[in-house]
Amino acid sequence: MTTAKFRLLINGERVAGEGGSYDIINPATETVVGQAPEASLAQVTAAAEAAATAFPAWSRTKPEERSALLNKAADLLRERMDELIPLVQAETGATQRVASTMQVPTCVERFRRYARGAMEPTTMALPPGEMPATALAAGGLMSAIAVRQPVGVVACITPYNFPIVNMAGKIGPALAMGNTVIVKPAPQDPLAVTVFGEILDAAGFPPGVVNVVTGSGPEAGQALVASDRVDMVSFTGSTPVGQAIGEVAGRGMKRLLLELGGKGAGIVFDDADLKTTIGTIASVWAFHSGQICTAPTRVIAQRGVYDQVVAGLAAAAGRLKVGDPLARDTVVGPLISAVQRDRVEALIQTGVEQGGELIAGGLRPDCETGFYVAPTLIAGCRPTNAAVLQEFFGPVVVVVPFDDEDEAVAIANGTEFGLYDYVFSADTTRALRVAQQLRTGNVGLNTAQRNHEAPFGGFKMSGVGRDGGSFGLQAYSELQSIVWPG
Ligand code: NAP
Ligand code: MG
Numbered sequence: 001m002t003t004a005k006f007r008l009l010i011n012g013e014r015v016a017g018e019g020g021s022y023d024i025i026n027p028a029t030e031t032v033v034g035q036a037p038e039a040s041l042a043q044v045t046a047a048a049e050a051a052a053t054a055f056p057a058w059s060r061t062k063p064e065e066r067s068a069l070l071n072k073a074a075d076l077l078r079e080r081m082d083e084l085i086p087l088v089q090a091e092t093g094a095t096q097r098v099a100s101t102m103q104v105p106t107c108v109e110r111f112r113r114y115a116r117g118a119m120e121p122t123t124m125a126l127p128p129g130e131m132p133a134t135a136l137a138a139g140g141l142m143s144a145i146a147v148r149q150p151v152g153v154v155a156c157i158t159p160y161n162f163p164i165v166n167m168a169g170k171i172g173p174a175l176a177m178g179n180t181v182i183v184k185p186a187p188q189d190p191l192a193v194t195v196f197g198e199i200l201d202a203a204g205f206p207p208g209v210v211n212v213v214t215g216s217g218p219e220a221g222q223a224l225v226a227s228d229r230v231d232m233v234s235f236t237g238s239t240p241v242g243q244a245i246g247e248v249a250g251r252g253m254k255r256l257l258l259e260l261g262g263k264g265a266g267i268v269f270d271d272a273d274l275k276t277t278i279g280t281i282a283s284v285w286a287f288h289s290g291q292i293c294t295a296p297t298r299v300i301a302q303r304g305v306y307d308q309v310v311a312g313l314a315a316a317a318g319r320l321k322v323g324d325p326l327a328r329d330t331v332v333g334p335l336i337s338a339v340q341r342d343r344v345e346a347l348i349q350t351g352v353e354q355g356g357e358l359i360a361g362g363l364r365p366d367c368e369t370g371f372y373v374a375p376t377l378i379a380g381c382r383p384t385n386a387a388v389l390q391e392f393f394g395p396v397v398v399v400v401p402f403d404d405e406d407e408a409v410a411i412a413n414g415t416e417f418g419l420y421d422y423v424f425s426a427d428t429t430r431a432l433r434v435a436q437q438l439r440t441g442n443v444g445l446n447t448a449q450r451n452h453e454a455p456f457g458g459f460k461m462s463g464v465g466r467d468g469g470s471f472g473l474q475a476y477s478e479l480q481s482i483v484w485p486g
Pocket of ligand 1: 261
C-alpha cells in the first residue's frame with residue numbers, strides 16, 4: 001500500500017484525473033496498491049492536442065538534443081529503480097527475479113539504445129539514375145535521397161504484462177525519431193507508467209512531447225485511436241483489440257504498428273538435446289507465469305522423444321515453486337486478475353474435454369489469496385484442440401505428437417498466429433530449413449534467447465510491422481524522397 005499520488009502527464013503538467021481515481025489491485029495479495037487517475041475524455045483530447053502542438057518544434061530538434069534527453073531519462077530511471085521495482089512488482093504480481101531483472105533494467109537499456117538510435121543516419125543516398133524525357137520533364141541524370149521523417153503524434157497503447165518495458169520499447173524509438181507521444185497503459189497496472197511519466201518530465205522533455213493518460217476502461221484508448229490529432233497508433237495487446245484498432249485507424253489512414261497475440265510452437269525433433277529443450281520450454285511457466293506472447297507454449301514433439309519430453313516437462317512443472325512473488329525462491333507468481341485466471345482455467349477445461357491429457361497442474365494451487373494457476377501441462381493433444389489453437393496467456397503448455405517434418409510444419413502453421421516459433425534439433429541444416437517454412441515473424445533455433453537488434457513482429461493475426469533495434473526507428477518514421485537533376 002502506498003499513499004503516493006499518481007498523476008496524468010498532459011502538456012508538461014502532472015494532473016489528477018477529472019474522472020477521479022480507481023484502485024489498482026495487487027494480484028498476489030488482492031489488496032490495494034494505489035489509486036490510478038481516471039482521465040476524462042477532455043483530458044485525453046487535451047493530451048492529443050498537446051502532442052500535436054509540440055510536434056513541429058520537437059521534430060526539428062537536433063538528434064544530439066533528443067539523444068541527451070533519452071540518456072538523462074535513463075539516468076533518472078536508474079536512480080529511482082529501488083522505488084520502481086517494488087511498485088511494478090506489486091501491481092503486476094511479477095516474481096522477484098522477473099521484476100528485478102526484466103521490468104525496470106530493461107527500460108533503462110531501451111532508453112540507452114534509442115539515445116544512440118537518435119544519432120543513426122536518417123538520409124540514404126541513392127545512385128543517380130538516367131531518366132527518359134516525359135511530357136512532364138526533360139530527361140537526364142537524376143539524383144535522389146531517401147529521408148526518414150517522423151510520423152507525427154504517436155498513441156502508444158500497451159498491455160499489462162510488462163507495463164513500463166513495453167512503454168519504453170515504444171516511446172524510446174518514437175522520441176528518438178522526433179515524434180511526440182501519448183502513452184495509454186493497460187488499466188490493470190498503470191502506476192509505474194505514471195511514475196515513468198514524472199521521470200520523463202523531470203528529465204526535461206518539453207511540454208507535450210510525452211503525455212500519459214490512464215483509465216479503468218477502453219474509452220481513453222478508443223478516443224486516441226479515433227482522434228484526428230493522432231498520426232500513428234502503436235499497439236501491443238490482443239488480436240481482437242488490434243483488429244478493432246485497425247478498423248478505426250484505417251478511416252484516418254493512421255500508421256499502425258500492431259504487436260498482437262501469439263501461440264509459439266516449439267518443434268522438438270528426435271535428435272534434440274532434451275535437457276536444453278525441456279529447460280527452455282519449462283521457462284514458459286517461470287517467465288511471468290506464461291503471460292508473455294513469445295513463449296513456446298505449444299510443443300510439437302516427434303514420436304521418438306515424445307514420452308521423454310512429456311515426462312521431462314511434467315517433472316519440471318512439479319519442481320517449480322508457486323506462490324508469494326516476494327519470496328526469493330518463488331518461480332511462478334499469480335496471473336494479473338481473477339478474470340484472466342478464470343479465462344485460463346476455462347480453456348484448460350476445454351482442452352481436456354477435447355481429448356487433451358492433463359499431466360500436471362490444472363487445479364488452483366493452495367494459496368490463501370491471489371489469482372494463481374499451477375504450472376499446467378496438457379499432452380496428447382490433437383492439432384485441432386482449442387487449447388492448441390487459442391492463446392492462454394498463462395502458465396500452460398500443450399503437447400502435440402508428430403511423425404515427420406512436413407507434418408510438424410503443418411501443425412506449427414495451423415494456428416491463426418505467427419509471432420514466435422522454436423525449432424529444437426541437433427541438425428542445424430534441418431532446423432534452418434524448417435524455420436524458413438514457418439509462417440512466423442521470429443524463430444529461435446535451440447534457444448529462447450533473443451537478439452534485440454533483430455526485427456520483431458508478427459505474421460498473420462500476430463500483427464503488422466516490426467520494431468527492435470534500428471527497425472524500431474524505421475517503424476516510427478515515414479520515408480520521403482527528394483529528387484534533383486544532376
Ligand atoms: P488487451 O486486452 O488487448 O489490451 C491492451 C490495451 O488495449 C490496454 O491498454 C487496453 O485498455 C487497450 N484497449 C482495449 N480496447 C481498446 C480499443 N478498442 N481501442 C484502444 N485501446 C483499447 O491486451 P492485454 O490483456 O492487456 O494483454 C494480453 C495480450 O497482449 C495477449 O493477447 C498477448 O499476446 C498480447 N501481447 C502481445 C505482445 C507482442 O509483442 N506481440 C506483447 C505482449 C502482449 P483497456 O483494457 O482499458 O481497454
Ligand atoms: Mg513539466
